[in-house]
Amino acid sequence: MKGLRKVLTPFAPDQSGAVSILYALGGAVIIVDAGGCTGNICGFDEPRFESEPAAVFSAGLRDMDAILGRDQLLVDKAVGIAETLRPKFVALVGTPVPAVIGTDLKSLCRLIEKQSGVPAFAVETNGFKLYDVGCEQAYLALFKKFCTNRPHAAPKGIGILGATPFDCDTDALGAFLKAHPAYTAVGWTSGLETLVKAAAAERNIVVAPDGLKAAKWLNAHFDVPYTLRDPMAAQFAELVPDVSGKRILAVHQQVALDSARKVWLDRGASSVTGATWFMRLKALEQPGDLRLTEEDDFERAVDAGGYDIIAADPMLKPLAKHFTGQWIDWPHFAVSGKRLNPHE
Amino acid sequence: MSVGRTVQSIVSAGKAALQSQIADTRQLIYSSPATLAYNSPGAEGYGVKRAGLAIPGSIMLIVSPGCCGRNTSALSERPEYRGRFYYLTMDETDLITGRHLTKIPEAVEEVVAFLSEKPSVVMICITCVDALLGTDMERVCRKAEEAVGIPVRPCYMYALTREGRRPPMVHVRQSLYSLLEEKQRQVDGVNLLGYFGGVDRSSEIFELLNAVGVRQIRQIAECQNMEAFQEMAAANFNLVLNPEALPAAEDLHKRLGIPFIQMNRLYQIDKIASQYQALGQALGVTFKIASSQEKAKAAMNKLVKRTAGWTYAVGEVADANPFELSLALIRAGCEVQAVYGTAAAEYWPWLEKLSALKPALKIYDNADPQMVRYVPEDGGPVIAIGEDTAYYYRGRVNTAVVPWRGKTQPFGFEGVIKLTQAVCEAVDRVEKKGVVA
Numbered sequence: 077m078k079g080l081r082k083v084l085t086p087f088a089p090d091q092s093g094a095v096s097i098l099y100a101l102g103g104a105v106i107i108v109d110a111g112g113c114t115g116n117i118c119g120f121d122e123p124r125f126e127s128e129p130a131a132v133f134s135a136g137l138r139d140m141d142a143i144l145g146r147d148q149l150l151v152d153k154a155v156g157i158a159e160t161l162r163p164k165f166v167a168l169v170g171t172p173v174p175a176v177i178g179t180d181l182k183s184l185c186r187l188i189e190k191q192s193g194v195p196a197f198a199v200e201t202n203g204f205k206l207y208d209v210g211c212e213q214a215y216l217a218l219f220k221k222f223c224t225n226r227p228h229a230a231p232k233g234i235g236i237l238g239a240t241p242f243d244c245d246t247d248a249l250g251a252f253l254k255a256h257p258a259y260t261a262v263g264w265t266s267g268l269e270t271l272v273k274a275a276a277a278e279r280n281i282v283v284a285p286d287g288l289k290a291a292k293w294l295n296a297h298f299d300v301p302y303t304l305r306d307p308m309a310a311q312f313a314e315l316v317p318d319v320s321g322k323r324i325l326a327v328h329q330q331v332a333l334d335s336a337r338k339v340w341l342d343r344g345a346s347s348v349t350g351a352t353w354f355m356r357l358k359a360l361e362q363p364g365d366l367r368l369t370e371e372d373d374f375e376r377a378v379d380a381g382g383y384d385i386i387a388a389d390p391m392l393k394p395l396a397k398h399f400t401g402q403w404i405d406w407p408h409f410a411v412s413g414k415r416l417n418p419h420e
Numbered sequence: 421m422s423v424g425r426t427v428q429s430i431v432s433a434g435k436a437a438l439q440s441q442i443a444d445t446r447q448l449i450y451s452s453p454a455t456l457a458y459n460s461p462g463a464e465g466y467g468v469k470r471a472g473l474a475i476p477g478s479i480m481l482i483v484s485p486g487c488c489g490r491n492t493s494a495l496s497e498r499p500e501y502r503g504r505f506y507y508l509t510m511d512e513t514d515l516i517t518g519r520h521l522t523k524i525p526e527a528v529e530e531v532v533a534f535l536s537e538k539p540s541v542v543m544i545c546i547t548c549v550d551a552l553l554g555t556d557m558e559r560v561c562r563k564a565e566e567a568v569g570i571p572v573r574p575c576y577m578y579a580l581t582r583e584g585r586r587p588p589m590v591h592v593r594q595s596l597y598s599l600l601e602e603k604q605r606q607v608d609g610v611n612l613l614g615y616f617g618g619v620d621r622s623s624e625i626f627e628l629l630n631a632v633g634v635r636q637i638r639q640i641a642e643c644q645n646m647e648a649f650q651e652m653a654a655a656n657f658n659l660v661l662n663p664e665a666l667p668a669a670e671d672l673h674k675r676l677g678i679p680f681i682q683m684n685r686l687y688q689i690d691k692i693a694s695q696y697q698a699l700g701q702a703l704g705v706t707f708k709i710a711s712s713q714e715k716a717k718a719a720m721n722k723l724v725k726r727t728a729g730w731t732y733a734v735g736e737v738a739d740a741n742p743f744e745l746s747l748a749l750i751r752a753g754c755e756v757q758a759v760y761g762t763a764a765a766e767y768w769p770w771l772e773k774l775s776a777l778k779p780a781l782k783i784y785d786n787a788d789p790q791m792v793r794y795v796p797e798d799g800g801p802v803i804a805i806g807e808d809t810a811y812y813y814r815g816r817v818n819t820a821v822v823p824w825r826g827k828t829q830p831f832g833f834e835g836v837i838k839l840t841q842a843v844c845e846a847v848d849r850v851e852k853k854g855v856v857a
Contacts, residue, residue, distance in 0.1 A: 077508075077523065077526060077527055077530055079507075079508055079509040079510070079511065079514075079520075079523070080506070080507070080508050080509075080527050080530060080531070081506060081507035081508075081509060082506055082530075082531060082534050085489065085490070085492055085493035085496060085505070085507065086486035086487070086488075086489040086490050086492075086493075086507055086509060087486060087490075088490065089485070089486050089487035089490060090487075091487055092487070092490070106448060107451075109548075109579070110548055110578075110579030110580040110582065111449060111579045111582065112488065112547070112548070112577065112579040113487055113488075114449070114451045115451070115491070116487060116488070116490050116491045117451075118451045118453075119491060120490060120491035120494060121490065121491075125453065126453055129452055129453065129792070130792075131450075131789075131792045132450075132451045133448035133449060133450055133451060133789055134448065134449040134451055135448060135449075136447070136448060136449040136787075137580060138580055138581070138582070139551065139578075139580045139581050142552055142580060149446070152446075153446070153447060153448045154448070156447070156448075156789075157448055157789050160789070160790065161789070161792065161793075171487065172485050172487065172488075172515075172547075172548060172549045173548050173549075173552065173580065175515070176515065176548075176549055176552045176553070177552065202485075202512070203485040203486070203487035203488070204485045204486065204487075204510065204511055204512050204515070206486070391493075412493065413490065413491070413493040413494065414493070
């Protein structure tokens with residue numbers, strides 16, 4: 077049945093994606109919910125929550141707020157926090173509740189900005205979509221709000237767009253950034269100034285599809301070129317032994333799939349089929365690639381494909397009941413919600 | 421606006437000020453690791469999802485946008501919940517058309533057919549979206565029940581109604597106990613209602629009840645299967661140990677004629693004794709509590725001596741009410757410097773007493789947005805009781821951390837004794853490291 081999950085748990089939602097981009101930038105992030113969504117995000121999807129607490133708030137909506145449409149109360153709360161904490165910005169992040177009652181978050185942001193003098197913007201997520209949609213929206217909202225002028229300084233450094241805890245192993249990303257000091261991961265490295273770095277970069281690399289729209293926007297407005305490449309995925313692919321002559325099914329986000337595919341094909345793999353539950357980019361799609369929506373889609377793909385190797389999040393393994401080949405764990409936090417080190 | 425208020429200033433502002441603040445949620449709720457249990461009971465402790473699966477052999481179908489079920493994957497990892505959560509993920513069209521409701525009976529059928537063993541109950545968990553849509557889930561559950569031939573019950577994970585008259589944790593208890601079917605009454609039977617993890621069997625309450633002839637003491641946490649759970653319907657009376665179970669007890673009274681008596685978990689030794697005396701009067705018996713009471717007093721006296729020179733910080737993410745526990749400690753002679761908890765109107769009697777005994781006592785509301793920058797002042801050695809307090813004092817060498825949060829719940833004199841032991845052990849550990857003289 078469409079939408080029924082018997083083995084998998086729900087994937088990371090758009091609101092979690094939005095918060096992951098905004099989390100470390102020094103703003104006040106207000107999740108427009110009753111409290112449960114905030115708990116899901118902070119207590120589960122955001123790995124920095126324990127070690128680097130940030131100003132993330134729940135709007136604390138109650139039934140009467142929704143019934144009576146007490147938007148002014150939310151504006152008052154947000155203005156109060158903006159005046160008290162003086163954050164770099166106020167961001168309203170949507171959830172199912174404002175989506176159902178039709179709250180105009182953008183208008184509320186205009187009021188908040190006018191009354192508090194603190195820049196305010198909305199990320200109109202609704203909890204029904206997936207994390208990558210939220211990441212994409214948050215990136216664009218940030219760049220449009222804060223990258224309004226062409227940087228005066230000469231282009232410098234390389235920006236990484238799309239690096240979030242949902243797609244990247246946090247240790248691998250940390251190690252990559254340490255080994256490559258010219259790179260700055262936007263939204264991962266603390267501070268709003270990292271945004272400006274992406275606008276003034278020599279080039280940007282896009283490591284996940286959710287970073288592409290922002291890269292295109294930066295390219296259109298500030299002539300910053302970009303490439304689609306996930307070096308961490310390529311590193312992972314290098315570690316998979318004995319791929320020569322093998323038919324591989326790989327399941328992840330599409331930029332990671334593409335980077336891994338190139339490595340495996342270079343190393344003599346017979347074929348690499350990419351499958352994803354998430355955003356798809358035509359530019360990276362290869363004939364035979366698969367779009368996954370339901371659990372059955374993956375089961376059918378495994379049964380029909382005759383693969384020698386499957387590289388996917390271990391949570392998918394129970395769905396590959398008839399698979400007799402080699403299973404390679406390729407963790408994807410957005411899928412399983414588990415942080416596993418793929419190199420262990 | 422400064423962080424924290426003295427208990428005197430709270431009491432001076434009056435009880436009405438507390439009520440309005442809670443009911444209107446006039447402030448944003450800060451999401452810190454300390455408040456996680458408030459923001460998302462499902463993420464820690466017993467939220468609706470865990471509570472809804474209290475009946476052995478039951479399963480849950482979560483019908484919601486994907487975001488509501490996301491953190492359940494952490495819960496699904498635990499052996500006792502493996503294979504018990506299923507999801508019917510709503511999309512935006514469902515929201516507009518409500519078609520997800522017509523799919524529920526079929527989804528329940530598909531899940532039940534997927535399982536090798538028929539579940540005892542299917543709980544349908546719905547969330548804020550359906551609260552706003554005004555879904556009649558009772559009707560949907562009846563349809564599903566007809567389709568699969570086993571009980572199907574709703575549980576409402578409506579964060580929007582958290583401070584309402586029937587909050588989710590109240591309703592889930594009503595839903596669970598609604599499954600009890602009429603049974604021949606056993607005169608020696610009692611149910612302890614309120615704690616999903618159950619009361620710690622070392623509590624004297626079991627011995628005291630046994631001594632007056634109440635031998636069948638049942639708790640939902642200890643029921644091994646549906647049959648054992650149904651035995652709860654034979655109870656002569658219910659003891660309600662957590663106010664959240666009160667409406668469920670009222671339902672059982674109306675429906676099955678089981679009367680109920682309410683008790684609270686307390687740490688003030690004289691109040692625990694009074695409570696047992698009142699229970700005895702209601703039952704027409706006398707509980708012999710002297711020995712347990714003396715042991716608790718001795719333990720508390722030992723604690724006061726052992727922790728001289730230490731100050732206490734008491735939090736709400738603990739198996740205690742932070743205001744009542746602070747009052748118990750202050751009355752015993754301990755030095756409490758801060759309480760971390762929401763000063764709600766129902767705690768007014770304790771707040772008044774705290775104000776009289778120690779007007780300068782600081783009360784910090786964990787959810788206050790100002791807490792984002794809160795760092796406790798450096799001072800002498802601190803005993804941090806509660807997981808929230810432990811968070812604020814993390815990394816400090818002169819802090820004895822006592823999380824005081826377990827699956828089974830402390831109760832009565834034995835609860836006091838165990839707490840004093842836990843505090844003394846934590847102080848020993850810190851002193852052994854040589855950081856506190």
